[in-house]
Amino acid sequence: MSTAISTYSKSDYINFIVLMVLGFLVIPMTVNSDYWFTSILIPWLCLALATIGQQVIMGYTGQLALGAAGFMAAGAFACFNLILRVDGLPFFGALIISGLIAAAIGIVFGLPSLRIRGIYLMVATLASQFFIIWVIDKFGWFKNYDSSGIITAQDIVIFGRPYTTPVDMYLVILVVVTVMTILAINMARGSTGRNWMAVRDMDVAAESMGVSLLKTKLQAFAISSFFCGVAGALFAFTYLKSLEPVAFDIKLSFKILFMCILGGLGTINGAFIGAGFILLFPVLLNYLGNNVFHGAIDATIISAMEQVVFGVLMIVFMIYEPLGMARLWENTKQRLFKKKNK
Amino acid sequence: MSTIEERKFKIGDPILEVNNISLSFGGVNAITDTSFNVLEHEVRAIIGPNGAGKSSMLNCINGIYKPQKGSIAFKGDTLSKITPNIIAQMGISRTFQNLALFKRMSAIDNILVGRKLHSKANFLDVALQLPKARREEKVNLKKCEEIVEFLEIEKIKDTPVGKLPYGLQKRVELGRALATEASLLLLDEPMAGMNVEEKREMCRFILEVNEEYGTTMVLIEHDMGVVMDISDRVVVLDYGKIIGDGPPEEVRTNQNVIDAYLGVSHGE
Structure with missing residues (x-):
């Protein structure tokens, strides 16, 4: 919504520095429960990264694609195999190549977008979800012929030092997510993002201005899948600590879709807000159930409540604030700021 | 005349x-x-x-x-x-009968899309903010600011065009066509x-x-x-x-x- 010009204001830099200090110094020093790292911060960052991928294709380029989890699976298994089979390949190298592999697959599954749009495209991209999982299941090579079906992910080793404690893994993810978020913001605010949004808002006009629909759509699919692929590899190596195709089922794709919509289509910060909300909300409900109602409410009811509330929220946001929580946040900030000025 | x-x-x-x-x-x-x-x-x-x-x-x-x-x-x-x-x-550039603006983008962004053909930086240049991309963005932005000034729409340049009155939208669309520096305008x-x-x-x-x-x-x-x-x-x-x-x-x-x-x- 805001002007997409790749110049950054002073407040952008201040926000950035505050977030960096918070992420790299304050959180590792103050949070001393492993639970927070392994169950909240790590999955939050991984899923936020995947949600950025979903934002690129859906929020910015306007292509209704569903199947982020499929590309996450592709990235995860690519990373596993690269580390397994290529000697001396550094972790970050494997991560980048995994992303590139996911991107290549993304281009192939993005091809239907040149012919079909809207809900039909969603159905077509759904194929990617099932196809990727099927291929991984079908061919034992991807799982290194492991009969148990669940493979333990290798330890993350960077420059000979293993990163296995929750805080270490959190920091590794934070570095990757920070870099990739900056890249995403640069693209979204620059000419690349303008081309995406032009295709989203009015494709005929975009084409008449010299924007190639073919190139722009496939580029968006590739970048989106790259983000999902890297997120998937991180998700498997740090959160799941194992690789199993079922972990990347359609439910995860939907979850990412919800994070994208609730956070706010066409926003990068919305990816973080949406992912945070969807991850933390069940935690909050459980907490309320245990500590406020002291177990008076059955656990199954609480988990059912979760679904109901998500459903209602989706509808409410679709109707009243299609731009999601990121917009609410902006509005609140503006209001507070205005009051201060008075 | x-x-x-x-x-x-x-x-x-x-x-x-x-x-x-x-x-x-x-x-x-x-x-x-x-x-x-x-x-x-x-x-x-x-x-x-x-x-x-x-x-x-x-x-x-x-x-x-x-x-x-x-x-x-x-x-x-x-x-x-x-x-x-x-x-x-x-x-060849053009405007449309029933307005074909990028509704959720600001006026200046709409006009900047018109600079597409004068942008050589690819997505990696933009993502990494390499000097090439920065320089180009600066030149394009300057050009678009000139068009904004020429069309007298400075006040609304950061407004999403979907929210603008019809007459101004028409102007933004002309601006977008001008930004292409085409030799023939339709x-x-x-x-x-x-x-x-x-x-x-x-x-x-x-x-x-x-x-x-x-x-x-x-x-x-x-x-x-x-x-x-x-x-x-x-x-x-x-x-x-x-x-x-x-x-x-x-x-x-x-x-x-x-x-x-x-x-x-x-x-x-």
Whole structure:
């Protein structure tokens, strides 16, 4: 919504520095429960990264694609195999190549977008979800012929030092997510993002201005899948600590879709807000159930409540604030700021 | 008004030639065996009653429609089987009848999209903010700020265009077309739905662009007063056929044209 010009204001830099200090110094020093790292911060960052991928294709380029989890699976298994089979390949190298592999697959599954749009495209991209999982299941090579079906992910080793404690893994993810978020913001605010949004808002006009629909759509699919692929590899190596195709089922794709919509289509910060909300909300409900109602409410009811509330929220946001929580946040900030000025 | 004054860019040779094109949708003929040309640096108007095939004509030139018969040549190159984005690369830009702006983007962003063909940085340059991308963005932004200033829309440049009133949206769309620095501009009813004041301003912008940069213009317009004022030559279409072609004064006195506008039935 805001002007997409790749110049950054002073407040952008201040926000950035505050977030960096918070992420790299304050959180590792103050949070001393492993639970927070392994169950909240790590999955939050991984899923936020995947949600950025979903934002690129859906929020910015306007292509209704569903199947982020499929590309996450592709990235995860690519990373596993690269580390397994290529000697001396550094972790970050494997991560980048995994992303590139996911991107290549993304281009192939993005091809239907040149012919079909809207809900039909969603159905077509759904194929990617099932196809990727099927291929991984079908061919034992991807799982290194492991009969148990669940493979333990290798330890993350960077420059000979293993990163296995929750805080270490959190920091590794934070570095990757920070870099990739900056890249995403640069693209979204620059000419690349303008081309995406032009295709989203009015494709005929975009084409008449010299924007190639073919190139722009496939580029968006590739970048989106790259983000999902890297997120998937991180998700498997740090959160799941194992690789199993079922972990990347359609439910995860939907979850990412919800994070994208609730956070706010066409926003990068919305990816973080949406992912945070969807991850933390069940935690909050459980907490309320245990500590406020002291177990008076059955656990199954609480988990059912979760679904109901998500459903209602989706509808409410679709109707009243299609731009999601990121917009609410902006509005609140503006209001507070205005009051201060008075 | 333009014929008496000394023009910086003298009207030259044909830049666009439409030769015997026919276009039909199913069984309906939108354009039938039509030919006309556009001279370099001139303001050429296409007029005609509703459904005469004026917008279809622009859509053919712009590559959105493919005529079944005939050919269109721009600067000597025949345009056939090519897409709007290739036409854009050849130096033809346009505005649309029913506004085709990028609604959720700000006015300046809309205009910046018009700079697409002047942007060489790829997505990696942009993602990494390499000097190439930064330099280019700066140049493009400066160019667009100039257009914003020229069109007097500084106040609304950061507003999402979907929220702007109609007249301003039309201006932003003209700005986007100008940003391409195309040598031929196709304007589809740039003044439709405007009041007298807005029309006068739009006319001024169009003439200034033509005089300042020598941009060739093809415009569709319904307001005969406006057409007579700003165009060098006029093509009159009716039922997909040309019924008049020439300078405004000549077209105005053409009996076929008068009949078409007064609704005299054909064949009388």
